[in-house]
Amino acid sequence: MEPTEKQRKNNKAQEASPRFPKGHLITAGALCALLPLLFVVIPTEDAAATRHTTYELPLDLSETSPAAPEAPDSDPATVAIAEPAPVPERNWHEFTIKNGDNLSLLFQRAGLSDRDMYEVIANKDAKDSLRRIYPGQTLAFKMDADGKLAALRYDTSKLSHQIFTKTDAGFDAQQIDRTPDIITAFRHAEINSSLFLAGQQAGMEPALIMELANIFGWDVDFALDIREGDSFSLVYEERFLDGEKLDNGNILAAEFVNQGKKFRAVRYENEAGIAHYFTPTGDSMRKEFLRTPVDFARISSHFNLRRKHPVLHSIRAHKGTDYAASTGTPIRATGDGKVIHAGRKGGYGNTVIIQHGQTYRTLYAHMSKYARGVKTGSRVKQGQIIGYVGSTGLATGPHLHYEFYVNGAVRNPVTVPLPKANAIAKSEMNRFLAQTTTALAALENYQKTTQLALAD
Secondary structure: OOOOHHHHHHHHHHHHOOOOOHHHHHHHHHHHHHHHHHHHHOOOOOOOOOOEEEEEEOOOOOOOOOOOOOOOOOOOOOOOOOOOOOOOOOOEEEEEOOOOOOHHHHHHHOOOOHHHHHHHHOOHHHHHHHOOOOOOOEEEEEEOOOOOEEEEEEEOOOOEEEEEEEEOOEEEEEEEEOOOEEEEEEEEEEOOOOHHHHHHHOOOOHHHHHHHHHHHOOOOOOOOOOOOOOEEEEEEEEEEEOOEEEEEEEEEEEEEEEOOEEEEEEEEEOOOOOEEEEOOOOOEOOEOOOOOOOOOOEEEEOOEOOOEOOOOOOEOOEOOEEEEOOOOOEEEOOOOEEEEEEEEOHHHOEEEEEEEOOOEEEEEEEEEEEOOOOOOOOEEOOOOEEEEEEOOOOOOOOEEEEEEEEOOEEEOOOOOOOOEOOOOOHHHHHHHHHHHHHHHHHHHHHHHHHHHHHHO
C-alpha cells in the first residue's frame, strides 16, 4: 500500500530530527540533575549573620603530593561528574538491612530457604563477610529463569560490594571496589557569634567544622578566645561518586584569624603514611596538650587563688578553670598519659587525674560518669574521651573543673605555655615543601578571590 501524504511528511520529519548517542543523553541528564546542587553550595543573601564564600575548586596535587589524588580539570564553580553508573539488571531484588534482621530473615524475605543460605555461606569468604551485617547495608538477590538463586550481592558501602555467584562447584566470591572522584573545595567565613554557626552558614557539615577546630585547638581556645570579626578559610577535599557527593575528605590547608593574629596550617603525610598538620615553616600545629578539654564550652569560672567558693561561701583557691556544659558532654584528655586516679575525690566528685611524663599532670572533676575503659592504671591518648560532664561533688550545676600542674605546681590552664610536638626534620624539609606548596598557594589564591568578591 502506498503511504499517504501525511505519513510521508511524518517520515521526513523523523529523518530530519537530530539523533544523539545514548551515552550523551545520560550525561546530559546527569548535568541537569546536578544543577540543584550548585544552588545549594552557593550562599544566599539570607545568610546575613556571617559573611561567607564557597567555591568548588580544581586543584591538582599529583606532582607534589603522592598522597593526594588528582582532581579533575573543571571550572571553579562546578563539580566534576563521573561517567554514569551502569543501570542495574532488573532481576536483582534488593533488601535494605534493618534493625533486628539476620541472614535467615533476609533470605526468607527474598522467597528463599535456609538451604539456599547454607549453600552460599559454604563459601568461606561469604561466611566471613555475612557473619556481621549492619542496618543500612544492602543485600541483593539475583534469580535465574527457574526462580533459583543465581547470585547474591552484599553492598557494604557505596564504594564496596561483594558478589557471590553460583557455579557447578558452589558459590564463587568476587570483591568489587570503586574509587571516588576527588575534587577540592574552598570555604571562607567571618564569625559574628560562634565558629559553629559561621561554619554552618558557609555550607560546612558539623564534622568538617569540628575537624577545623581540632587543627587550631592547640592555639585557639574556642570557649574563650573567639571574637566578632574573626575569620577562617580552608581548602579541603570532597569525594564524589557518579556525580553524587559521598562525604568530605581531608582539609589540605587552612587559616584562622583570631583577634588579629593569623594561624596557618597545612596537611603533610610522611613516608610512613602518617599525616599531621604543620605551620608553613614545618612547626607542628600539634602541641603536647590541647588548650581545652571540652568542645565549644563556656568558661563559667576562671583560675583564681582567692575566689569565694559558691557552695562553702568561704575564700578558697580555685585552682583550675570551670567549663559550663550540659550533663553528658564528652570530656577529652588534653594530652597522652597514664590515669593515676579514676574515682571519687572529696568535693571534686567523680574525678580523673592523668600523669603526662614526669613534668605535667591534669585533673578533670565533677564528671557524671567515666568513659568505658578509663580506670586507674590505664593509658589514654590526646583527644580521647575519658568521661562526661556532670555535677558530682561540690558543684552548683553541670560543668567540668579542669586543673593543670607543672612539676607539682598548679598553673592557669588558659595561659600556661604549652610545649610543642616535634617539627619537620631538616632532612625531610624538601619533601615537606614539595608536598605542601601547592595547597598553600591554592589557599592564598582563593583568599584573594574572596576579598575581591566581597569588595565588589
